[in-house]
Amino acid sequence: MDDIRHRIPQAKAGGFIQRLRLHIREAGLSYRTEQTYIHWVKRFIHFHNLRHPEEMGLAEIEAYLTHLGTERDCSVNTQRIALNALVYLYKRFLGRDTGALDFKPAQRARRLPVVYSPAEITAILGQLEGVYRLQVELMYGTGLRSAELLSLRVKDIDFGSNNIYVRAGKGNKDRTTMLPQALIPELRRQIRRVELLHAQDLVEGLGEVYLPDALARKYPAAARELGWQYLFPSAVTGIDPRSGTERRHHMHASTLVKHVRRAVRSAGIRKPARTHAFRHSFATHLLESGYDLRTIQELLGHADVGTTEIYTHVVNRGGKGVLSPADRLRATTTGTGSC
Template identity: 50%
Template structure:
């Protein structure tokens, strides 16, 4: 049986079309299967884009008419001609393997012939304590509060923006990161320096939430299927985002208009602007604050295992990169020139 045209799911797709209806588009089928597995929206967008690029690269041939050789050719092209990073090539590979296995029902053999992209070994950018102070002093409002939590708790940007009110433990000086990288939860420190500003911020957020409720809104997106299990939870105060957006937006998955969390670009622009204004020559992004958190903890003498837990690293070898950053800064090492001059 010949596969459907490009853009339509083939005969091996995860679900058969209803009788009398055209089969769903291949990329729509891909989105459906991704959502069934509760992957993030970012993963969904990335996988769809890679599968679209794969089809276009091979002249719009249907993936059901292609296989491992075509996947190998595409991934090798990315590394050799596109000169993409290893992580980028791995993401494309994961997207295509997902398409074939989960949507088309095809098991591809191990792709031994793929030319791997070169893995770059770069040390992370880290700010000094003085530079972090300069940066934060150059910020204000909600972006300052977000950046303070990123540095004070070692959070990734989206981890900070996705914090819910119930995840903050003011008495225990802790905050819980839900579904961080790898789908893991962890607990990290809530800095005392932001307790009062954070409480003032939450008072304003609560007032906004109460106005939303009065207007018949106030429902927030819940993870997985909690909205079906606990229909009223999305309107409760504890589930609200700590950093809500100033405007409502339509959820691309459900089509429901809700108040999402603050967009990451707001914080990214504020951090970059503060770095330029304070003459910090290093390339500064919100993630640099997480790197600085880890490095400064090690510099202060904290155990690397503790830092590993706070960062949520599965392997301590990932955390070890910050010890190399310390060596790069010359900490604990005296130059032999200083002994002879």
């Protein structure tokens, strides 16, 4: 991607990307979103032989998105992320209306989610301890995505209302989910650990956590308050790539993934080891318990109930409770069943 600086005049290219980066930050978007948007804008530029975005328009956007959906066989989600990045670039940054884009959408693959049975959940938890066990119990007990889990702040755990507040989840939406009563004692202990770690950071001249720009400007002292500290902080501090400030961020996602994979493997489970499977298991087991789709949709934060309906395909596997003809035949021949 660094070729952009060589083919487009360096001052023009570097200045453009840097201005876009600053615009994203001023809009209050997350660092992950900033990285993602910059990545796709650079790929868009490369696809069009390093032409400057200001010299391109709707035709080039449509050609690139069609390329992703047909020649690159990208998933629907990948194509949508690229679309979001380019719409931001042209509509919000360059102030040009993208209108109704006409491109060939990627084929939506309808795959059933990985779901662990209650017995498998118990076996996995038996291979975990400490903060990692608590994290998995929270994902399974609340339906949180791993990114939402790791982004939780101390103040997001509301013991009074028995709610967990999910801030700026997928789609930049807020929502609440239930607070599992069985996890309250361990959550209180975790908050106490965060409090002690934060006190130590303050003594060392640190203790200022990342806040979105708008909040940081409005509440400059909030970044050092306990309530804003991450519920699952990193074991080490690091340099914030945006500000250059040394801070303690939340635990890296790869750390959680590593412990989940190890636990699933040690439990002897042959299904894929995925943190997202605990969210799928949460929804599936609620559905099996008789909760309606609308309730589950709200807890998961799905914009469309159609997304939630995928879980109806994994409930009571083998025809959703329908007796297999093979089972009926076996019962008849052994004299244990009736027609």
